[in-house]
Amino acid sequence: MKKIIISGILGLMVLLAGIAGCSKQNEDALSKKAGAAGCDTTSVQYAADIVPILQANCYECHGSTTNSGSGGIVLDGYAHLQSWAANGYLLGTITHAPGYVGMPYLRPQLPDCEISKIRAWIDQGAKNN
Ligand code: HEC
Structure with missing residues (x-):
């Protein structure tokens, strides 16, 4: 039972890291489109x-x-x-x-x-x- 909970938590962390990485890429793409700040x-x-x-x-x-x-x-x-x-x-x-x-x-x-x-x-x- 403990094993299942730990692997569940690990899986969730990997998933969240993936989502965070993805939205960072989108931000970069957007800032390129709009023109860099202070430029x-x-x-x-x-x-x-x-x-x-x-x-x-x-x-x-x-x-x-x-x-x-x-x-x-x-x-x-x-x-x-x-x-x-x-x-x-x-x-x-x-x-x-x-x-x-x-x-x-x-x-x-x-x-x-x-x-x-x-x-x-x-x-x-x-x-x-
Ligand atoms: C280190 C050498 C190098 C530098 C620095 C370089 N280029 Fe190139 N460029 C190449 C080579 C090699 C090709 C041919 C690539 C191919 O056909 O695979 C090329 C091709 C191109 C093409 C045609 C691309 C295509 O899709 O057919 C353009 C436009 C171009 N370069 C623009 C630029 C611009 C703008 C810069 C500066 C921001 C730049 N290059 C810097 C080596 C360079």
Whole structure:
């Protein structure tokens, strides 16, 4: 009888831990969607906001001379980036959306605020500003 009670309690703990883990994931997904707290996305500029993010995280593999092993994809320069913004790949890859190869390649996702800024820049028309 004691054994049954103990295994029952253990089972319940495992179940609760599973539920807690799951809702944490949902929270993360929501905060990505809404934009990270304290992250200013009201007017995102290509030169001042977007280029520094890509410089630090993408040009190493997708620069104008550093792309031979990266699908030949160039993200350096407005015209190049604009086409990847327009076809959905820029946002799809950095948000790890299904059907896209997650970027930065084999590395952790960008911080929420950087993803929010890129998303806002695209939503604001992906301008050369
Ligand atoms: C360490 C090198 C590396 C870094 C850093 C990197 N990429 Fe990539 N990227 C790759 C490789 C390799 C591929 C080709 C992957 C494939 O086709 O399997 C690729 C492909 C892509 C594609 C096309 C994806 C597709 O689904 O066909 C996009 C868009 C892209 N990268 C954007 C980015 C962005 C944006 C960043 C920075 C946030 C970034 N990459 C950082 C190596 C990199």
